[in-house]
Amino acid sequence: MRWSWLLALVALVTSTVADSFTIDNSLWDNVRYYRNIDIAKSYVREVSLVEVINKSDQPQDLYIFPVNDGYDAIDTVSYFRVTDEERGNDIHPIKIVEGVYGIKFQYPIAPGTKFSFKVVYVYTNTLEAVPAKIGLDETQQVLLKFNKFCYSPYTTLEYSLTVSGFTKGLEYQLPLDHYISPNVASLPEVNGRIEDESKVLTYGPVDAEIAPYTVKPLGLLYEHNKPLARVYNLERNFWIPASDVGVVQTEDYYELVNNGAGLSLGFSRVDWIKGRYELAAEHFSLVRLLFPKDAETPYNGYYFTDKVGMVSTHFDTKNDLMFLPRYPLFGDWKYNFTMGWSNLIENSVRKVLNESDVYIARFPLLNTLDDITYDNVSINIYLPENAEFLNATSHLEESSQVVGNELSYLDVSDGHVKVTLKYENLFDDMSKSYVYVKYRYSAQSYWAKVYKIAGFVFTGLMSFYALGLVDLSIRK
Amino acid sequence: MxxxxxxxxxxxxxxxxxxxxxxxxxxxxxxxxxxxxxxxxxxxxxxxxxxxxxxxxxxxxxxxxxxxxxxxxxxxxxxxxxxxxxxxxxxxxxxxxxxxxxxxxxxxxxxxxxxxxxxxxxxxxxxxxxxxxxxxxxxxxxxxxxxxxxxxxxxxxxxxxxxxxxxxxxxxxxxxxxxxxxxxxxxxxxxxxxxxxxxxxxxxxxxxxxxxxxxxxxxxxxxxxxxxxxxxxxxxxxxxxxxxxxxxxxxxxxxxxxxxxxxxxxxxxxxxxxxxxxxxxxxxxxxxxxxxxxxxxxxxxxxxxxxxxxxxxxxxxxxxxxxxxxGRFYSLWDTNYAKIHIPIIASVSEHQPxxxxxxxxxxxxxxxLFPVGLYYCFQELRDEHLFIIIYGLFSAYFAGVMVRLILTLTPVMCVAGAIALSKLFDAYMDITDLFKSSGSAQASSAADSSSETEKKSSKRSSSKKGFPLFQLLTKAIVLSSFVYYLAYFVMHCTWVTSNAYSSPSVVLPSRNPDGSPAIIDDYREAYYWLRMNTPEDAKVMAWWDYGYQIGGMADRTTLVDNNTWNNTHIATVGKAMASSEEVSYEILKQHDVDYVLVIFGGILGYSGDDINKFLWMVRIAEGIWPNEVRERDFFTDKGEYKVDSEATEAMRNSLMYKMSYYRFTDMHNGREAVDRVRSQVIPSDRKITLDTVEEAYTTQNWIVRIYKVKDLDNLGRDLQSAGKSERQESAAALGKRTRNAKKPDLDLRV
Known part of the structure; x- marks a missing residue:
């Protein structure tokens, strides 16, 4: 439904962005529109190479780019990046509504001039297993829903689509013919084929005029015998110490679910053992999580717990920290756990050179798990008590930023300053992204706390002594 | 002084x-x-x-x-x-x-x-x-x-x-x-x-x-x-x-x-x-x-x-x-009372004599040392000593009746034992009087302690002259033997605590193949599975021993738990476990049960499992429904409690037996399998089928097996006949070998 209201919404929302704005189909033509959909992982990454030409008689700098869908197959876009490949710089997209972006070029494009750019975007939680329930020994098949053409507000002249990252699959007709637009007759004939050397499914390229907003829903059912791991809540806690203990305590809380296929029958331990699925290289159950180790996160003194206590199934190998949930996760099975470890403070906290008592702390957005997506991520950074919070920022735009307090051990005044940043719809690659927090913490605030605690202890002991002086005896 | x-x-x-x-x-x-x-x-x-x-x-x-x-x-x-x-x-x-x-x-x-x-x-x-x-x-x-x-x-x-x-x-x-x-x-x-x-x-x-x-x-x-x-x-x-x-x-x-x-x-x-x-x-x-x-x-x-x-x-x-x-009071006086009248109380191991x-x-x-201490108390018999004597006698009796009442006996044993030992040490550790004249010894001991006996002993020992070698030797022997006893006591306490009383029983210690310590965590595995993967209002039926744990760890509704206040309700669960599937299914449905949980130790050799507790379930159920559940039916003609090929009809048809051994022989590729708790061979020719419940989860070492209660049949058949016809169909299909694998084509079909 959203898409039918597109124009109205765009007009409405952008009226606040730009003063007078409508999508004018006649402004641009897509000279070439090459799409690639990568489904090697548990989320979808799409790369579009677009070359456009300014058809109007005015210089133009705004190009509207809706995410290639057109029939509500993509709920939320997790990541959207536009680059000018030739000059090698980023173009900042403007999110107009969910799934519709305005690409504002750095300079206006003259009439009749071509310009090419690359759009990369990722969306999560759209893949589903078909059939939704299978037996232990079967292979999981995943359905990708996509638009066979490009959903662009402009006319496209040359178009191609490739799908990569799978080995076996077949086209799957979605019962969604009512979405097909403009009409079936005017759609150019495009058939998929497998390129032998590159092992990708290719449609086109075709040199045909594709009308604006062309939609042809299509499914691809492919074998993907790996779990579709999804963390629907992740809470990361970083405790910056006040004194010079030299470590930052990290604690992550995961709420994990497998989006893949469920079991058609109950879980049979006999079949599980006899099939050796636990050790299988590829199986649709989520058996283990691998946390690669590196110099920055060596997982010193790590531990795993859940709500009923310690989980002992973890192994420290040379390159990874391996964690096995209490039970293998099949489709829709959930598990949650907490893992904690300590890091050297040098890796994450630096003193700012020319400002006194000011520090900058840097923490990765995500842990280094591979092939996994995250719905809600909240990052809590606990500054020492009495620290003054200055600023927090990150590579990605956070959905909210809250500064509060948390009372912890021996916090005798307001407690640790807690900076919370929230993010939505992330995926594994973003572990390379960081959050930065700037704060001021002086020796004075450190000693203030020490003296306060010492004062309390002294008062306590003195009052105990004073109580001892009172004669309570009744035999007089 | x-x-x-x-x-x-x-x-x-x-x-x-x-x-x-x-x-x-x-x-x-x-x-x-x-x-x-x-x-x-x-x-x-x-x-x-x-x-x-x-x-x-x-x-x-x-x-x-x-x-x-x-x-x-x-x-x-x-x-x-x-x-x-x-x-x-x-x-x-x-x-x-x-x-x-x-x-x-x-x-x-x-x-x-x-x-x-x-x-x-x-x-x-x-x-x-x-x-x-x-x-x-x-x-x-x-x-x-x-x-x-x-x-x-x-x-x-x-x-x-x-x-x-x-x-x-x-x-x-x-x-x-x-x-x-x-x-x-x-x-x-x-x-x-x-x-x-x-x-x-x-x-x-x-x-x-x-x-x-x-x-x-x-x-x-x-x-x-x-x-x-x-x-x-x-x-x-x-x-x-x-x-x-x-x-x-x-x-x-x-x-x-x-x-x-x-x-x-x-x-x-x-x-x-x-x-x-x-x-x-x-x-x-x-x-x-x-x-x-x-x-x-x-x-x-x-x-x-x-x-x-x-x-x-x-x-x-x-x-x-x-x-x-x-009833609990009566069972304090007659140890057989509970076994006959209230099997629930008797079924708890800590209520045994x-x-x-x-x-x-x-x-x-x-x-x-305890009787010695009591003897000393009798010797002095002040008002407070009387208290120790009464306390000692009563708690000694009660501790003999119920294992768990050793707990109330221990304090008085400690007090009485300490009195005895302290008297002994008072007498034997005092060597000053051996070297002193009678008068001064008396004076010093009178000042040092008000104890009567000490004075007597010092008087006796100080009457001799010369170097008191034998007295010293006696004292040394007695003292050293008691020091040895004390040291041994400490060792014993540490050993007992470490070996007998320090197991959480929720997790069991074990060893990896390479000898490194490992733990068997099946209980928490199962409880956590229940907690995460069943509806929040799911009702879990299990024997009452596990009620509190399911409430605490799995956070699910239970039918019975360790607060054994309702005997009938517990007997109902016992009856469901001890009856055949048809009877049990009715009980399960009446009580909205979604999951049934049994503890099974046959794979690992974990003896605290439900089959070993099964007779109590039967007895408790028999107390309420003597015509429907009979303990006798679960014993062979020789009066043995068997789970192997000699198991009785009632045993083999009981829900508990079926749920415990369901697909047990499959672990050994359909050959006979040995139950490692009871050391009995489970026959492979009698295939155990379950029609009213289906396996939902079994833990790593099979200790906990969870079954989901099936819904009523879509076609309105009763579940037994539905299961039977399904089995026949699959057997027929297997016989014909018609199942040709229909896998997706290798190439893309467009």
């Missing part, structure tokens, strides 16, 4: 005493931490899981909400008025500690850690009260010995290791505190100490059902004192203060309510209260009238009082004003 250096000696003595106390507390606490260090900070066993859950409820809600807590997640569909049927002392204690730590000391400790470490912390306090109590009996050195014994005696450790968060964890501390305060009150005759005794008694009542022991023991002590003609105004003051205040206070606990004036268990206290009034009156009369008149007055009043008392008791019981004795080795295991040398 001269005043000039007396201060100095006193200071050293206090210092030493403090150091000894700290060491005892350290030893007591650290000895109880084996399980935390070996495993983790976790709540143990079964009952503590309920206490832990209740404590969590208390810290998340207000105190009044806690007292009014109706728990609809247990005893489905009945629910339980939890707030009114528990002893809140334990939860309130840890809740208070939690609040103090969090709000006053700024230490936001997790409530779980407080619960886990509560028992060890209180064991340190118990040692202090044991010291004080023993000090009243003899002297400080006996007190220190008793404190040490109390700190490390396995009989007490068994109920107070870290993680065993049970009522007994604080109750023993309160028991000792109440007894100490009682002795003090009785000796001093002060209202102040009487009131303190009542206060401590109130705390005890709020914490443990075993308070009835105090309720009967103190009146008994007073009664014996009265019989011995040892009435004094001090006794009167102490007892009346304690009884009046203590009874009123104890009635404030919702679970106790009006029991102190209605139940027979509490009548002794009331009777003695009345009696002591009469004795006081008698004493008053005697001081005012001549003795001849007093004799007749005495005789008449005795007859009157006894007949009135007995008549009243019978009348009130018959009229239903006073509750008759409870105590075997002799258990007493030695739990108390070691105290077992034989």
């Amino acid at each position: 001269t005043p000039s250096n007396g201060l100095h000696v006193e200071t050293v003595r206090v210092l030493l005493r403090v150091v000894i106390f700290l060491s005892i507390a350290g030893a007591a606490i650290s000895l109880r931490l084996f399980s935390v260090i070996r495993f983790e900070s976790i709540i143990h066993e079964f009952d503590p899981w309920f206490n832990y859950r209740a404590t969590k409820y208390l810290v998340l809600h207000s105190f009044y909400e806690f007292l009014n807590w109706f728990d609809e997640r247990t005893w489905y569909p009945l629910g339980r008025v939890t707030g009114g049927t528990l002893y809140p002392g334990l939860m309130v204690t840890s809740g208070a500690i939690w609040h103090v730590m969090r709000e006053w000391l700024r230490l936001p400790v997790d409530i779980r850690n407080i619960c886990v470490l509560l028992a060890p912390a209180f064991s340190g306090v118990t040692a202090v009260f044991t010291y004080l109590l023993t000090k009243e009996m003899k002297d400080g050195s006996a007190g220190l010995l008793a404190a040490l014994f109390m700190g490390i005696a396995p009989g007490y450790i068994s109920r107070s290791v870290a993680g065993s968060y049970d009522n007994e964890a604080i109750a023993i501390t309160l028991l000792m505190a109440t007894f100490y305060l009682w002795i003090k009150a009785m000796k001093v005759g002060s209202i102040f100490y009487g009131a303190l005794t009542a206060l401590s008694y109130f705390y005890m009542v709020s914490a443990w059902g075993g308070y009835v022991f105090i309720t009967n023991l103190i009146p008994l002590h007073v009664f014996v004192l009265l019989l011995m003609g040892r009435y004094s105004p001090r006794l009167y003051t102490a007892y009346t203060t304690w009884y009046a205040l203590g009874t009123l206070a104890s009635m404030q606990i919702p679970f106790v309510g009006f029991l102190p004036i209605r139940s027979n268990d509490h009548m002794a206290g009331l009777g003695v209260f009345g009696l002591i009034q009469l004795v006081a009156l008698g004493a008053y009369v005697r001081s005012n009238v001549p003795s001849a008149q007093f004799k007749s007055f005495f005789a008449v009043s005795i007859v009157l009082v006894v007949s009135l008392g007995v008549l009243g008791l019978f009348a009130l019981t018959a009229a239903g004003w006073i509750a008759p004795w409870t 105590t075997p002799w080795p258990a007493i030695f295991f739990d108390t070691n040398m105290l077992a034989w």
Whole structure:
């Protein structure tokens, strides 16, 4: 439904962005529109190479780019990046509504001039297993829903689509013919084929005029015998110490679910053992999580717990920290756990050179798990008590930023300053992204706390002594 | 001792005493931490899981909400008025500690850690009260010995290791505190100490059902004192203060309510209260009238009082004003009573009669020091010694009846043992008199200690002249052998604690193939699976042993749990387990059961599994439905309990048997499989089929097997015939080998 209201919404929302704005189909033509959909992982990454030409008689700098869908197959876009490949710089997209972006070029494009750019975007939680329930020994098949053409507000002249990252699959007709637009007759004939050397499914390229907003829903059912791991809540806690203990305590809380296929029958331990699925290289159950180790996160003194206590199934190998949930996760099975470890403070906290008592702390957005997506991520950074919070920022735009307090051990005044940043719809690659927090913490605030605690202890002991002086005896 | 250096000696003595106390507390606490260090900070066993859950409820809600807590997640569909049927002392204690730590000391400790470490912390306090109590009996050195014994005696450790968060964890501390305060009150005759005794008694009542022991023991002590003609105004003051205040206070606990004036268990206290009034009156009369008149007055009043008392008791019981004795009370006197009349009580292993080795295991040398201590008490027989004698005799009897009552015996064993040992050491460690003349020895010993026996022994030994080689040798031999016993006692206690009492029973220790330690964590695996992957309102049926754990760890509604208040409900579960699928299915559906959970140890050799408990389920069910479930049907003609090819029809058809051994032989590729608990061969030719439930989850070592109760059949068939036809179909399909794999084409079909 959203898409039918597109124009109205765009007009409405952008009226606040730009003063007078409508999508004018006649402004641009897509000279070439090459799409690639990568489904090697548990989320979808799409790369579009677009070359456009300014058809109007005015210089133009705004190009509207809706995410290639057109029939509500993509709920939320997790990541959207536009680059000018030739000059090698980023173009900042403007999110107009969910799934519709305005690409504002750095300079206006003259009439009749071509310009090419690359759009990369990722969306999560759209893949589903078909059939939704299978037996232990079967292979999981995943359905990708996509638009066979490009959903662009402009006319496209040359178009191609490739799908990569799978080995076996077949086209799957979605019962969604009512979405097909403009009409079936005017759609150019495009058939998929497998390129032998590159092992990708290719449609086109075709040199045909594709009308604006062309939609042809299509499914691809492919074998993907790996779990579709999804963390629907992740809470990361970083405790910056006040004194010079030299470590930052990290604690992550995961709420994990497998989006893949469920079991058609109950879980049979006999079949599980006899099939050796636990050790299988590829199986649709989520058996283990691998946390690669590196110099920055060596997982010193790590531990795993859940709500009923310690989980002992973890192994420290040379390159990874391996964690096995209490039970293998099949489709829709959930598990949650907490893992904690300590890091050297040098890796994450630096003193700012020319400002006194000011520090900058840097923490990765995500842990280094591979092939996994995250719905809600909240990052809590606990500054020492009495620290003054200055600023927090990150590579990605956070959905909210809250500064509060948390009372912890021996916090005798307001407690640790807690900076919370929230993010939505992330995926594994973003572990390379960081959050930065700037704060001021002086020796004075450190000693203030020490003296306060010492004062309390002294008062306590003195009052105990004073109580001892009172004669309570009744035999007089 | 001269005043000039007396201060100095006193200071050293206090210092030493403090150091000894700290060491005892350290030893007591650290000895109880084996399980935390070996495993983790976790709540143990079964009952503590309920206490832990209740404590969590208390810290998340207000105190009044806690007292009014109706728990609809247990005893489905009945629910339980939890707030009114528990002893809140334990939860309130840890809740208070939690609040103090969090709000006053700024230490936001997790409530779980407080619960886990509560028992060890209180064991340190118990040692202090044991010291004080023993000090009243003899002297400080006996007190220190008793404190040490109390700190490390396995009989007490068994109920107070870290993680065993049970009522007994604080109750023993309160028991000792109440007894100490009682002795003090009785000796001093002060209202102040009487009131303190009542206060401590109130705390005890709020914490443990075993308070009835105090309720009967103190009146008994007073009664014996009265019989011995040892009435004094001090006794009167102490007892009346304690009884009046203590009874009123104890009635404030919702679970106790009006029991102190209605139940027979509490009548002794009331009777003695009345009696002591009469004795006081008698004493008053005697001081005012001549003795001849007093004799007749005495005789008449005795007859009157006894007949009135007995008549009243019978009348009130018959009229239903006073509750008759409870079954648990009868089982204290007749060990076979429970087995015949209340199988639920008998089915609990800790309610079994105590075997002799258990007493030695739990108390070691105290077992034989205890009578010696009692003998010494008889020798002196002051009022307070009488208390130890009565306490010792009664608890020794009860400990013989029920294993778990060794717990109440242990403190008095420690006290009596310490008295005995201390007397012995007093006599044998004093070598000064061997080298001194008789006069000076007497003087020094008189100054050093007020003990009578010591004086005697020093007199005897100092009469000889010359170098006392033989005396020294005797002393050395006796002392060294006792030092050896003491050292051995410490070793024994450590060994027992480490090996027998430090297993959380939720996790089991094991070894990896390479010999490194590992743990078997099947319980938590299953409970967590239930918690994460079943609907929040799912009802889980399991034998009552696992009720509290399922409530605490899996957070799901249970039918029955360890609070065995409803025998019929438990019998219903027993019947469901012991009957054939058709009968069980009806019960399961009637009770909205979604999942059934069984414990099975056949793969691993874990003997505490449900098949081994099965006979109790049968017996309890038979108690309610003697025509439908018969214990006899589960024994072979030879009277054996078999699960192999000789298993009886009833056994093989029971839901429990089927759920335990379902697909068991498949683990061995369809060949015969050996049940490693019962060492019996499960035949492979009789395939076990389940039609009304389906396997939902089985843990890594098969210890917990969870089955999902099937819905009614879509086609309206009953589930047995549906299952049968399905099996026939699949067998036919297998026979024809028509199942050609239809896999997706390799190439893309466009």
